[in-house]
Amino acid sequence: MADYDLIIIGGGPGGYNGAIRAGQLGLKVACVEMRETLGGTCLNVGCIPSKSLLHASEMFDLANKDFAGLGIEVTPKLNLPTMMKQKTDSVGQLTKGIEFLFKKNKVDWLKGAGRLAGPGKVEVIAADGSKAILEAKSIIIASGSRPSPLPGVAVDQQRIVDSTGALALPEVPGSMIVIGAGVIGLELGSVWRRLGAKVTVVEFLDRITPGLDQETAKTLQRSLTRQGMAFKLSAKVTGATARPDGVDLTVEPVAGGASETLSADYVLLAIGRQPVTDHLGLETVGIVPDKRGFIETDHFATSAPGVYAVGDVTHGLMLAHKAEDEAVACVEIITGRAGHVNYDVIPNVIYTFPEVACVGKTEEELKAEGVAYKVGKFAFTANSRAKVNHEAEGFVKVLADAATDRILGVHMIGPDVSEMIGEYCVAMEFSAASEDVARTCHPHPTRSEALRQAAMGVEGWTMQS
Amino acid sequence: MTDIMTPALGESVTEATVARWAKKAGDAVKRDEVLVELETDKVSLEVVAPEDGVLSEIDAEEGATVLPGQRLGRVGAGSGVQPTLTAPAPVAAASTPAAAPTPALAKTLPLSPSVQRIVTENDLDPAAIVGAGKDGRITKGDAIAAMEAKSSPAPAPTPAPVVTPVAAVAALAPSLQPIAPAVPRAPAAREERVRMTRLRQTIARRVKEAQQTAAMLTTFNEVDMTAVMALRNQYKDSFEKRHGVKLGFMGLFVKACVAALKEVPTVNAEIDGQDLIYKNHYDIGVAVGTERGLVVPVVRDADAMSLAEIEASIAALGKKARDGALAMDDLQGGTFTISNGGVYGSLMSTPILNAPQSGILGMHKIQDRPVAMNGQVVIRPMMYLALSYDHRVVDGQGAVTFLVKVKDNIEDPRRLLLEI
Numbered sequence: 001m002a003d004y005d006l007i008i009i010g011g012g013p014g015g016y017n018g019a020i021r022a023g024q025l026g027l028k029v030a031c032v033e034m035r036e037t038l039g040g041t042c043l044n045v046g047c048i049p050s051k052s053l054l055h056a057s058e059m060f061d062l063a064n065k066d067f068a069g070l071g072i073e074v075t076p077k078l079n080l081p082t083m084m085k086q087k088t089d090s091v092g093q094l095t096k097g098i099e100f101l102f103k104k105n106k107v108d109w110l111k112g113a114g115r116l117a118g119p120g121k122v123e124v125i126a127a128d129g130s131k132a133i134l135e136a137k138s139i140i141i142a143s144g145s146r147p148s149p150l151p152g153v154a155v156d157q158q159r160i161v162d163s164t165g166a167l168a169l170p171e172v173p174g175s176m177i178v179i180g181a182g183v184i185g186l187e188l189g190s191v192w193r194r195l196g197a198k199v200t201v202v203e204f205l206d207r208i209t210p211g212l213d214q215e216t217a218k219t220l221q222r223s224l225t226r227q228g229m230a231f232k233l234s235a236k237v238t239g240a241t242a243r244p245d246g247v248d249l250t251v252e253p254v255a256g257g258a259s260e261t262l263s264a265d266y267v268l269l270a271i272g273r274q275p276v277t278d279h280l281g282l283e284t285v286g287i288v289p290d291k292r293g294f295i296e297t298d299h300f301a302t303s304a305p306g307v308y309a310v311g312d313v314t315h316g317l318m319l320a321h322k323a324e325d326e327a328v329a330c331v332e333i334i335t336g337r338a339g340h341v342n343y344d345v346i347p348n349v350i351y352t353f354p355e356v357a358c359v360g361k362t363e364e365e366l367k368a369e370g371v372a373y374k375v376g377k378f379a380f381t382a383n384s385r386a387k388v389n390h391e392a393e394g395f396v397k398v399l400a401d402a403a404t405d406r407i408l409g410v411h412m413i414g415p416d417v418s419e420m421i422g423e424y425c426v427a428m429e430f431s432a433a434s435e436d437v438a439r440t441c442h443p444h445p446t447r448s449e450a451l452r453q454a455a456m457g458v459e460g461w462t463m464q465s
Numbered sequence: 466m467t468d469i470m471t472p473a474l475g476e477s478v479t480e481a482t483v484a485r486w487a488k489k490a491g492d493a494v495k496r497d498e499v500l501v502e503l504e505t506d507k508v509s510l511e512v513v514a515p516e517d518g519v520l521s522e523i524d525a526e527e528g529a530t531v532l533p534g535q536r537l538g539r540v541g542a543g544s545g546v547q548p549t550l551t552a553p554a555p556v557a558a559a560s561t562p563a564a565a566p567t568p569a570l571a572k573t574l575p576l577s578p579s580v581q582r583i584v585t586e587n588d589l590d591p592a593a594i595v596g597a598g599k600d601g602r603i604t605k606g607d608a609i610a611a612m613e614a615k616s617s618p619a620p621a622p623t624p625a626p627v628v629t630p631v632a633a634v635a636a637l638a639p640s641l642q643p644i645a646p647a648v649p650r651a652p653a654a655r656e657e658r659v660r661m662t663r664l665r666q667t668i669a670r671r672v673k674e675a676q677q678t679a680a681m682l683t684t685f686n687e688v689d690m691t692a693v694m695a696l697r698n699q700y701k702d703s704f705e706k707r708h709g710v711k712l713g714f715m716g717l718f719v720k721a722c723v724a725a726l727k728e729v730p731t732v733n734a735e736i737d738g739q740d741l742i743y744k745n746h747y748d749i750g751v752a753v754g755t756e757r758g759l760v761v762p763v764v765r766d767a768d769a770m771s772l773a774e775i776e777a778s779i780a781a782l783g784k785k786a787r788d789g790a791l792a793m794d795d796l797q798g799g800t801f802t803i804s805n806g807g808v809y810g811s812l813m814s815t816p817i818l819n820a821p822q823s824g825i826l827g828m829h830k831i832q833d834r835p836v837a838m839n840g841q842v843v844i845r846p847m848m849y850l851a852l853s854y855d856h857r858v859v860d861g862q863g864a865v866t867f868l869v870k871v872k873d874n875i876e877d878p879r880r881l882l883l884e885i
Contacts, residue, residue: 406605433605439578
């Protein structure tokens with residue numbers, strides 16, 4: 001008899017949420033996680049600690065630059081060890097919270113590295129090297145992802161760091177070069193820029209945040225530039241030499257031309273993430289990952305019977321909430337329920353200042369697909385709450401089908417838009433039209449009124465601008 | 466007050482249409498008396514009164530779409546059915562008016578603001594709009610489509626015929642010869658717009674899905690029915706006497722198909738994603754025409770049944786189908802289908818697959834035809850057979866082998882006994 005109904009390899013957002021759901025549905029379930037704490041990249045060295053530092057550094061920046069304009073005159077003093085400690089404390093409380101949820105839902109945490117050991121078998125290798133083989137009726141691979149390496153740039157976590165290292169620098173760098181103008185680079189670059197570093201972002205492409213709505217991306221770049229972040233686009237990093245007190249980086253234009261050497265105290269490598277599918281024993285069940293290491297799935301089922309995969313190891317956006325949704329749907333499908341993930345309504349957020357939040361199609365995608373659409377846009381400068389808070393940057397843009405008015409995409413940039421995108425997610429999940437949002441009462445005065453005014457704009461009746 | 470709820474509708478059925486209320490609001494009802502008939506994609510079902518009382522409210526009018534657990538109406542206590550110590554009339558009178566003015570909008574799921582505006586401005590009945598949104602909600606796009614459907618196809622009402630003299634037509638269009646000066650018939654007589662029943666909608670959707678999904682093609686053969694007709698003539702009376710069911714051809718065809726399916730298992734398989742599912746059970750759907758449309762009840766485990774059991778099963782399912790009494794279980798999970806267009810006189814046809822199945826046998830009319838036998842032209846009762854199959858699953862050789870096997874078994878039914 002199998003030891004478990006379900007074993008999940010990986011204790012990140014996919015793994016732990018899947019395990020909890022399985023426990024709720026009465027499965028005998030175990031989650032294999034090799035870290036000392038649960039929560040995976042997201043909770044330990046990703047989303048959560050970065051948001052902690054983003055919040056704290058934003059407060060510091062506000063106190064430095066904006067308080068005076070509100071009539072508060074202070075000279076803030078940074079205590080980096082305290083800032084790091086409050087981050088670590090929060091993370092600790094949250095990882096303990098998952099342990100509690102495991103107990104509550106009767107999920108066993110198998111501490112160690114998990115790998116497949118043939119059909120229906122999972123080998124767990126503990127930190128002390130001891131091994132155990134457990135049998136399960138179903139197995140979910142939720143091993144997640146890790147930072148992608150760049151040839152010539154060896155991460156030493158001293159001077160050349162990845163996202164994990166950048167969350168725990170011992171000092172505020174005098175200067176920092178971020179390789180990669182994606183979400184992680186811009187967020188962590190923002191943290192250290194606010195705390196005093198001179199930050200330069202080097203990006204291979206000719207734009208920042210690839211995949212993001214172009215107009216929104218440009219607005220974000222303008223905003224970050226104004227804050228003092230420098231951008232070097234269409235530039236290729238060909239090598240890095242770490243010194244005891246800094247790093248020399250060779251950079252050449254993508255279009256060709258003379259290379260130059262840039263120097264900084266620290267370099268953050270943030271060019272993306274790659275799936276963790278090596279050392280997983282995939283070959284023992286006949287799963288062959290694709291060239292980039294991703295596992296092909298059909299409704300989460302892999303090519304091996306009884307083995308499923310969710311989250312960053314599968315194709316699609318590498319987002320904690322996508323992994324969470326997939327894991328829940330996968331467990332529901334395994335138990336004969338109607339699990340489903342609506343990939344058209346997966347929001348995406350960048351936690352810079354201003355924040356960026358979007359869901360659905362970009363204008364570029366709609367043009368490429370030949371979809372006739374209308375645009376409604378509303379700038380926060382015309383929103384009373386944003387104005388009185390001295391936070392009137394950014395806009396809300398709603399894209400809706402020209403014929404049916406169904407909302408196809410929403411792109412926002414502005415303070416706290418991460419907390420406002422959920423409204424449009426619900427609307428889109430219910431196939432709402434822009435008019436449905438336009439005719440829904442919103443509280444005044446709030447920034448959320450901008451959501452409504454932008455929706456009104458789709459049919460040309462924005463009232464407050 | 467007791468709520469009358471929409472019952473669970475069965476696997477994969479998410480909604481039903483209210484087909485007919487057997488009672489009006491205010492009517493006295495007895496426990497277990499039929500109150501309302503619902504129609505789903507697959508079956509009709511009846512909802513009965515949970516207790517004696519008065520049908521005090523109807524929440525879902527005829528034509529409305531309802532979900533499991535949704536309230537259809539309410540039955541209140543006190544009524545004419547109880548021994549009348551007090552005068553029953555005032556009780557009924559008191560409860561009826563309360564129910565009457567239920568606004569039309571409340572009968573369906575709550576409407577979104579844009580839909581609310583469009584139906585109000587255009588005087589549309591939301592219950593008549595098919596919703597494409599979550600759980601069948603009406604989206605703005607659906608409402609716009611309903612609005613356009615309402616405004617476009619209806620031509621202006623024909624003016625009274627008296628004012629359409631031939632001369633006027635000629636004057637308006639002098640180049641036209643008034644060959645047919647007859648006044649056009651009123652539009653109402655020329656066409657009629659009727660909402661499709663759920664069953665019709667489901668059939669429409671499924672046959673189109675089958676066409677779009679499967680690589681469907683048809684192979685033909687013909688079968689000499691002499692032997693089975695002789696068999697039937699010789700034994701039909703004793704068969705019926707012994708088993709209480711008529712000896713028909715369908716049972717023999719089911720047997721012949723099961724034998725052929727065992728020989729060519731791909732015809733009994735289906736595609737699921739990148740996998741093929743081979744089925745080791747033989748559940749044969751038998752298409753039955755009813756007043757409402759075609760349904761395909763399933764003869765379960767036909768391989769384990771005697772001929773008499775199969776005939777009895779087909780007879781029982783056919784009766785249930787015509788009575789509209791099929792249950793969900795009768796319709797689900799077939800692995801292969803037989804359709805007999807011959808009962809309507811079809812000589813040859815290409816049946817459409819009953820997805821996700823991979824094969825369907827078409828039987829046709831038995832017709833005396835001259836055929837060559839041993840160098841002689843003889844008259845034989847012949848039937849064309851058609852096998853439509855999904856070429857993704859079944860290759861041509863398998864399909865032809867299958868059909869030849871069926872032909873051989875029918876032409877010499879002794880083979881079925883000997884299992885050769």
